[in-house]
Amino acid sequence: MGFLFLLSLFLMLLMAINYQSNLIYALTFWLGTLFVVAIHVTHANLSGLEVTALRAEPCFAGELAVFQIRLVSGGRSRQGIRLGWSEKRSPETAQNPERRDAYVDIAANDAAEIALHYPALRRGWCYPDRLRIEATFPLGLLRCWSFIMLDQRALVWPAPVSISTLLPVADASDQRSRVALIAEERDLAGHRHYRIGDPASAIDWRSLARGQPLSVEQYFTPTASPRWLDWDAIPSADPERKLSELCGLALQAAKDRSAFGLKLPGQVLEVGLGQEQLEQVLTLLALFRLADRAPIL
Amino acid sequence: MSRVFLSRSDLRWLIVGHGLIVLPHLLQIPLWVVLATVFTGAWRLLLLRRRRLPGWPLRMMLAAGAVVGIGISFGTWVGLEPMIAVLLVAAALKILECNTLRDAHILICLDFFIVATHFLFYQSPVMSVFVLASVAALLLCLIKLSLGAQSSLTKRHMGLVLRMLFWSAPLMATLFLTFPRIDPLWAVPTMGSGGATGMDDRLSPGSLSRIARSDQVAFRVRFDEAPPPRSEWYWRGMVLDRFEDNAWTTTPRREIPSEERKPPRSEPRSQGLHYELLQPPTHQPWLFALPYAQTSDPRVAEASAFHLVARKPMDVLHRIEVVSSGNVVMQQELSPWWRAHELALPASRNPQSRAYVESLREELKTDEALISAILDRFSREAFYYTLSPPLISERDFVDEFLFEVKRGFCEHYAYAFVVLMRQAGIPARIVGGYHGGELNPATGTVVVRQLDAHAWVEVWLPQRGWLRVDPTAAVAPNRIELGVEDALADEPLWLSESGLSSYRFRHYVVIDWLRWRYDDFAWRWQRSVVGFDQRQNLRAVSGWLARWGGLSLEIAAAAIWVGVLALLYILGTRSARRTPRSIIERRYLALCRRLTRHGVQRQHGESAAALRDRVLPILGAEHPLVRQLEAVYRELYGCSLIER
Numbered sequence: 001m002g003f004l005f006l007l008s009l010f011l012m013l014l015m016a017i018n019y020q021s022n023l024i025y026a027l028t029f030w031l032g033t034l035f036v037v038a039i040h041v042t043h044a045n046l047s048g049l050e051v052t053a054l055r056a057e058p059c060f061a062g063e064l065a066v067f068q069i070r071l072v073s074g075g076r077s078r079q080g081i082r083l084g085w086s087e088k089r090s091p092e093t094a095q096n097p098e099r100r101d102a103y104v105d106i107a108a109n110d111a112a113e114i115a116l117h118y119p120a121l122r123r124g125w126c127y128p129d130r131l132r133i134e135a136t137f138p139l140g141l142l143r144c145w146s147f148i149m150l151d152q153r154a155l156v157w158p159a160p161v162s163i164s165t166l167l168p169v170a171d172a173s174d175q176r177s178r179v180a181l182i183a184e185e186r187d188l189a190g191h192r193h194y195r196i197g198d199p200a201s202a203i204d205w206r207s208l209a210r211g212q213p214l215s216v217e218q219y220f221t222p223t224a225s226p227r228w229l230d231w232d233a234i235p236s237a238d239p240e241r242k243l244s245e246l247c248g249l250a251l252q253a254a255k256d257r258s259a260f261g262l263k264l265p266g267q268v269l270e271v272g273l274g275q276e277q278l279e280q281v282l283t284l285l286a287l288f289r290l291a292d293r294a295p296i297l
Numbered sequence: 298m299s300r301v302f303l304s305r306s307d308l309r310w311l312i313v314g315h316g317l318i319v320l321p322h323l324l325q326i327p328l329w330v331v332l333a334t335v336f337t338g339a340w341r342l343l344l345l346r347r348r349r350l351p352g353w354p355l356r357m358m359l360a361a362g363a364v365v366g367i368g369i370s371f372g373t374w375v376g377l378e379p380m381i382a383v384l385l386v387a388a389a390l391k392i393l394e395c396n397t398l399r400d401a402h403i404l405i406c407l408d409f410f411i412v413a414t415h416f417l418f419y420q421s422p423v424m425s426v427f428v429l430a431s432v433a434a435l436l437l438c439l440i441k442l443s444l445g446a447q448s449s450l451t452k453r454h455m456g457l458v459l460r461m462l463f464w465s466a467p468l469m470a471t472l473f474l475t476f477p478r479i480d481p482l483w484a485v486p487t488m489g490s491g492g493a494t495g496m497d498d499r500l501s502p503g504s505l506s507r508i509a510r511s512d513q514v515a516f517r518v519r520f521d522e523a524p525p526p527r528s529e530w531y532w533r534g535m536v537l538d539r540f541e542d543n544a545w546t547t548t549p550r551r552e553i554p555s556e557e558r559k560p561p562r563s564e565p566r567s568q569g570l571h572y573e574l575l576q577p578p579t580h581q582p583w584l585f586a587l588p589y590a591q592t593s594d595p596r597v598a599e600a601s602a603f604h605l606v607a608r609k610p611m612d613v614l615h616r617i618e619v620v621s622s623g624n625v626v627m628q629q630e631l632s633p634w635w636r637a638h639e640l641a642l643p644a645s646r647n648p649q650s651r652a653y654v655e656s657l658r659e660e661l662k663t664d665e666a667l668i669s670a671i672l673d674r675f676s677r678e679a680f681y682y683t684l685s686p687p688l689i690s691e692r693d694f695v696d697e698f699l700f701e702v703k704r705g706f707c708e709h710y711a712y713a714f715v716v717l718m719r720q721a722g723i724p725a726r727i728v729g730g731y732h733g734g735e736l737n738p739a740t741g742t743v744v745v746r747q748l749d750a751h752a753w754v755e756v757w758l759p760q761r762g763w764l765r766v767d768p769t770a771a772v773a774p775n776r777i778e779l780g781v782e783d784a785l786a787d788e789p790l791w792l793s794e795s796g797l798s799s800y801r802f803r804h805y806v807v808i809d810w811l812r813w814r815y816d817d818f819a820w821r822w823q824r825s826v827v828g829f830d831q832r833q834n835l836r837a838v839s840g841w842l843a844r845w846g847g848l849s850l851e852i853a854a855a856a857i858w859v860g861v862l863a864l865l866y867i868l869g870t871r872s873a874r875r876t877p878r879s880i881i882e883r884r885y886l887a888l889c890r891r892l893t894r895h896g897v898q899r900q901h902g903e904s905a906a907a908l909r910d911r912v913l914p915i916l917g918a919e920h921p922l923v924r925q926l927e928a929v930y931r932e933l934y935g936c937s938l939i940e941r
Binding site for chain 2 (some may be wrong): 001004005007008009011012014015016017019020021022023024025026027029030031032033034036037038040041044045047049077079080082091103104126135136137138139140141144
């Protein structure tokens with residue numbers, strides 16, 4: 001767009017020459033030198049901006065990983081800052097409508113946190129492209145930009161595949177029932193009073209609607225037959241498919257609130273319960289047989 | 298680049314900005330072009346809620362209609378006004394299809410160009426201020442477009458625009474002074490002369506009274522010394538000595554035999570009245586100066602009838618230094634060809650006046666007596682000086698005027714008088730120009746307006762050369778003594794073409810004072826900016842620079858560029874690094890700097906408490922730096938290090 005502006009300045013200069021008009025000369029020169037000044041203003045708008053990579057949230061393969069980025073303005077307000085990923089390096093993602101650039105204005109001595117989405121295609125670590133920071137403020141005719149390689153990665157779990165109905169129920173005679181697959185009916189143990197921190201999904205909304213005090217449903221902790229998610233028990237031949245199915249099973253187990261453990265070739269995770277166990281399992285699945293197995297920070 | 302769509306507020310800003318810059322063209326451009334702008338702007342605003350804009354067939358039809366319309370209303374597509382009409386129509390159609398950021402940028406670039414065209418018509422300080430305001434508005438539009446859709450313009454953005462204009466002003470000034478002014482690259486269509494009023498080289502009854510209804514400034518003059526008395530302000534323009542098609546015209550150069558074309562003798566230029574003439578563009582070659590005027594300006598020629606003529610029609614403002622020497626005998630000898638030329642009259646016209654002159658000739662022997670007898674008749678009989686004389690037949694104009702109507706403006710009296718003279722055998726010619734003007738009491742500048750347009754007569758007498766005779770002075774002496782407004786102010790046609798001009802209100806003290814202040818500023822503006830002439834002005838600037846530091850203009854210009862750009866760079870990068878700190882933070886950091894002298898370097902991320910623990914074994918608890926560190930800690934966190 002700057003070239004268009006310069007073209008119109010050139011035409012104005014021709015008009016000034018042909019009509020010998022000093023005022024048109026002056027106007028042309030003023031706009032031309034304003035363009036030069038605008039180079040500095042455009043640069044100053046980005047100069048000194050501090051970029052910090054914050055946490056990256058894990059996701060399943062095929063979803064969007066979320067990268068949190070913090071911008072600190074320093075002593076000057078920043079306007080029309082546009083953040084995105086370098087388009088050259090990820091042509092396959094350029095068309096993705098979810099991958100919109102983020103616009104942000106930051107006042108002087110202020111900071112802003114921006115969540116940028118990046119498509120995670122495979123399990124393992126997802127390293128985003130270079131971060132592109134650009135702004136065309138103030139005139140929109142000039143663009144100031146910079147690329148930053150952020151030291152930031154997101155864990156990508158295998159895409160879960162649900163196979164519960166396809167597998168045979170584990171043999172009851174087998175002491176270590178390998179996979180407990182069918183979702184059980186949850187056993188309601190009773191109600192207790194609500195305490196701060198109880199999950200909203202546990203609240204007994206029906207009793208609340210009846211005018212009774214806020215109470216929480218309590219279930220029996222299923223202790224019977226901890227489930228083992230076993231690599232060798234999955235019939236699929238493709239290892240990636242196997243990981244996806246194990247992932248699906250782990251999610252199902254966590255949803256059913258049953259205890260579960262993981263057996264991978266060469267790795268065994270003891271039976272455990274809860275969100276922490278699920279994340280451990282998913283992490284093992286995500287990084288299974290990958291060269292890049294740097295520990296989670 | 299991906300397509301970025303405009304938000305509603307973006308569009309509103311664009312349309313308002315465009316409307317602002319089109320305003321001054323209302324006076325040049327047919328109303329329908331302006332209405333088309335209003336129409337497309339309103340249409341686009343109505344379509345704000347919808348993404349679908351008129352399709353290309355409709356837009357092509359509108360464009361074709363506009364081109365045909367311009368052809369019809371101007372009769373041509375060539376020329377300045379049609380060109381600007383095309384620009385305006387193009388911009389109006391662009392508004393209609395404006396949807397993306399790219400469209401908006403194209404429109405704004407077009408707008409900048411349209412803003413520049415205002416200067417082709419008006420060059421006053423007022424218009425310059427308006428243009429500057431328009432530029433600021435367009436810059437604000439650009440800023441609005443560069444922000445995200447959610448952000449809106451604030452006062453700070455206006456400040457930014459002003460700051461950017463401020464920083465670029467000195468750079469602009471250097472370019473303005475040093476950029477070589479080259480000749481036009483190609484011939485460009487100029488303003489149609491129909492719009493401009495002014496003296497013409499064709500004088501017929503009624504032509505002057507039309508001009509005299511306007512208070513437009515014809516030219517300005519500044520005398521280097523005390524000006525001559527007002528009654529002597531006869532600004533000679535063109536010499537009309539050929540009667541053709543019922544009008545007095547100048548004699549074309551090609552009709553004069555080559556041996557008769559010799560320019561007047563050169564007089565020594567040093568003596569005489571020195572003054573500066575500031576002539577706005579008239580697209581005519583005529584210059585107006587006191588008799589007998591000479592100049593060394595290469596753009597101006599001295600014509601055979603002792604008047605100044607520009608070598609080319611004046612399409613730009615001219616600044617000319619003139620010397621006039623009043624009491625020089627103009628053309629002592631009249632060659633037979635000239636004598637015959639200055640006596641020529643169409644035969645068998647005005648028999649009544651011919652008989653009158655012949656009867657006078659029998660009584661009076663000398664030419665001087667004859668002239669004063671005729672002037673005497675003008676002042677004695679009931680002749681009236683008026684802007685709106687009745688229509689007089691063309692064939693025997695003088696007879697009808699002198700003996701029946703007896704009402705007329707200066708051109709009527711000059712016409713009648715020159716015919717009487719030629720009938721009496723005295724070579725005579727009409728001189729067209731201006732008489733009078735207003736003296737700005739503050740500055741000594743004389744402003745001559747179109748309403749000062751005047752025509753008088755010059756007669757040639759043996760040995761005395763050409764002498765000025767003003768028959769109007771005999772009819773209406775106050776016209777010459779006090780000015781045209783004194784003679785005509787009661788007439789309904791007086792200033793009828795100037796509407797509500799400040800000239801009308803000059804009798805109010807405050808308005809008059811403001812008018813003269815503005816006039817003085819306008820004079821300076823015209824002289825040094827609009828009429829900037831590298832040859833004349835650069836000499837002054839270079840001399841000033843040399844006196845103040847022995848600088849050449851080029852070095853000074855380069856220094857300004859380097860200085861401004863370096864300053865901008867420093868300001869742009871420095872203030873970003875500096876983050877404001879509280880007093881206590883500053884004290885703490887100063888303390889850390891002093892500690893480095895004792896070999897203790899504050900580690901990155903080290904807390905004040907950890908630093909103190911590290912310093913303690915090195916300096917001991919009683920060391921003043923340790924004490925200060927503890928004091929700072931106490932102020933910072935509100936509890937002492939020891940208690941912790």
